[in-house]
Amino acid sequence: MAGQVDALYIYLLLVSGFMTALIFLSVLVLAIKYRRSAGHHAKPIEGSTLLEITWSIIPLMVMMTFFVWGAVIYFQERTPPADATEVYVVAKQWMWKIEHMEGQREINELHVPVGQNIKLIMTSQDVIHSFYVPAFRLKQDVLPGRYTTLWFKATKPGRYHLFCAEYCGTQHSGMGGDIVVMEPQEYAQWMAGGPTAPLQDTGKQLFSTLGCATCHRFDVQGRGPNLLGVYSKPVLLEDGRTVIADENYVRESILNPTAKIVNGFKPVMPTFQGIVSEEQLNALVAYVKSLAQPPPGTAGLQSQPVASPAQPQNMQVQ
Amino acid sequence: MRFQPGNGGIPVQNSEAVTVEHEAHNPALLHHFADAQQQKNAASLGMWLFLVTEIMFFGGMFCAYLVYRLNHFNAFAAGSQQLSILLGATNTAVLIISSVTVVLAVKAAEAGKRKVLVGYLVVTVLLGMTFLVIKGFEYREKFEKHLVPGPTFQFTDTFDDNGKQIPVNPKETELFFSLYFAMTGMHALHMIIGCGLFSVLAILAWKGHYTPGYYTPVENAGLYWHLVDIIWIYLFPLLYLISRHS
């Protein structure tokens, strides 16, 4: 991807260089040729509509090539492949906290294996930051209150600068680090070195300790929707809208449950805003994602909208 | 004392070659204009442009309102249901009537009826103050019901959707009230300025400054008042009437 960006840049440099040289030379030549001298008078020329149209249309066409090429690259940059390995990033003043799915935690460093698609799911704990890796030619602002994503595939092992690129206060310029790209074996070794549990296991634990399992059951119809297989599927809401259950949806459902009520359910879920930290949210989101495949031993019962809003059938009273 | 364009009080003298002489004219005509019509046209255009800037100014808040209402409809509706339609509608009627009195004031100025003009200007100010008093009562009620955003804000009510009670995130309703206070507060500030303007106009009218040949300030101030009225006419349904069918 970096190569493509550079190729586009070189194209733009060439066109700009050409235009600059053209203008500079024209001005220079004309200024010398028509410098003021005795006996020679300026010739009044009104203009030429044809010329105006030409030098409007041609630059516009050239600019369109800039636009299209740039847009194509951008589209690719904003469309992560489905098989990308996910890594969670939490930015705060003034450091980057990274959590791998396997549970590895890092501060200001991100270890990744070479040749693998990596998708970063990022949020901020406080102000707006920006995750910038010049070597990859990639940057994405990291905002409080929502997730933004950035994906890449490193092609060469090495250490690459990571900068914060959105002014965020005193240590904005000190909030840097490295992306460490490793050969697969080295990476596996590095991964094995950490004692922490995979992110989704932490999530599963939280799911239980925070009481989520009380209503979101997998065996029988609970007071809340069954979350098996819900991730990345369409969800029909009470007000008739259909949304896709992505990371932002899961996150919002935890922090602001009444925003989107699933069709057929009552708005009884309490909010967990202030109760879960960003890292815990990431773990819970990871856990819900992992439920795309039903855990072994469950009946695989899908969420059923209840017949009447008042008393759902077969519900165990809690 | 009139603050005339000139040179800070120095006698107006153009150059040694030419002394400025001119025929007698309405003292309101300023010297840099060719004639009264040009001055009137200029003043009029100037006021219309100023009104455009006011529209852009309020526009920013309307934009914020638009975005947040789309995203948090239920919470906004719940907040809206806390507002008194009676008081809001009364205020709307008050302002519309005040716009009528403004039009009548301008007509009186045009016809040279000094006392009638002063009368309508004063009534306009009174109506404006009525609006502000009613607004004051509304604001007080908000304080009492803990609906002022900030540390004292409390909201546990729901959005009554035709009998169905939909719970809402109180933080989003707080956002509604933030916009409510920002928008009506900014509007009230403009009303206060308007009342001040019209009070000054009433005094000057009483002193006979406005004649059928020159009543531009009355006209232009009237335009200002009409704009502030129109802004309220947008504010009222947007803030008070979200999902209030019953």
Place this chain on the structure above:
Amino acid sequence: MATIGIPANQAPVSAPKLNYLNNGHTLKSWLLTTDHKRIAILYLISVTFFFFIGGFFAMLIRLELLTPQGDLMQADTYNKVFTMHGMIMVFFFLIPVVPAVLGNFLVPLMIGAKDLAFPRINLLSWYLYIVGGVLMSHVMLTGGVDTGWTFYTPFSTDYTNTKIVEAGLAVFIAGFSSIFTGLNFIVTIHRMRAPGLTWDRLPLFIWANYATSLIMILGTPVVAITIVLVAVERLFHLGIFDPRLGGDPLLFQHLFWFYSHPAVYIMILPSMGVVSELIACSARKRIFGYKFVALSSVAIAVFGFLVWAHHMFVAGISLYAAMIFSFLSFSVGVPSAVKVFNWTATLYKGSISYATPMLYAFGFIGLFTMGGLTGLMLATIGIDVHVTDTYFVVAHFHYVMVGGVLMGYLGGLHFWWPKMTGRMYPEAWAKLSALLVFVGFNLTFFPQFILGYLGMPRRYWQYPPEFQTLNVMSTAGASILAAGYLLPMIYFVWSLRYGKIVTEPNPWAAAGLEWKTSSPPPTFNFDETPVVTWEAYNYDEIPAWERRHPGAK
């Protein structure tokens, strides 16, 4: 083909004439003036003052960046320094400079009017500017603000503990100065043109100021309300941009950039108008494609309102929004390119002088071209993702702001100096300064393009050592640039006392109504209202200075 006023070959007058400068010597006659020319001089003094304050902060920035470590000052101090540099330069220099100094002075003269439509509002504009400036100075002296001139939320609302509300108030008040100036210009240009002066006979400087004024009145109120909302959030905890309350920090960015992008066209358009005047006079011919140049100013003003989110490509806006804004951003490039081509074409078969104003015009064409082309690079999203928020952007906007706006302003100041003051500046020193500015400027800012592409982010107090060489080059250039700016400051002031006295109304033999009245003009501009029966830039009807002064040096 009327010529009015003073005859062409008048003998030099030694006795002082009554003009706007000596018509009243008291402080009161200056501070309570409603004469647009005196107000322009008041602005000239105050704007220059703020320019040097902003320049002082720039010097501090460049000194700190000589070394990779932060060693000259604390990080917090540095953050305040670049913020104040930006705020002062944007709001107290770039936005007002050409309209309030040159525009105020010249607009009534160029259209044959006695003053602007609302002279008292003009004076109010200046006082608002001063009040805003005093407030901002107070902020600077009592700790400054550290949010960057863009004061993004939530940092500016919930995290910084500097004087945001006061700084916001200063900008708010200065904004009204801008709005009233724009309002004044629009009404003046619409209603007070001399008889016979139709729209298609207007100088391009007037067209440029007209388009600028449209932006001023439509855009500035939006930043005003944005500042109000930020202040209200800070003071009363009304959460409008606070994500914890369901607010959206991106809404701030949209509202902010809705003004701040058109604002850059407020800065550049009047300067482009100046360049049109300089080239026409220095080449002694009508600008090629007059109609297209005039309309391109309006086109830039209109399109300028449609592109704001190109400052937000990586901010978290949707993919499709980004593409739309990228596409629209290219549309603004076309009218700008049209101007550059037309100016160049004007040189063809001209009779070109190399006086200082023209050198600045040449400099403008070159540097604005480079700045504009790099703007196209930024509009290309694939590139922007890499270089946004880096020194590439810093270099881009300095090319157009300094290489563009400031060059145009300096060129215009030199060109109209004899008209404004009745004195001539020293040509040799002026040419030297122009050269220093050009060389110093390129040395300062070209390395920053490279720094940006290599990945150095902006607003960095400390940086990785591999960026040092380019930073040192940039600072070296800055010192040359500083010299280039200090020299005119000195010789312009010198010229007021010792400069060659200009006795005739039209020392450049230029077209335009301002040249038909004395230098300096009398208080009410014209002894009798001109009646215009000729087209703009009728250089073929104006004998060149040399022919009018045969045998003179």
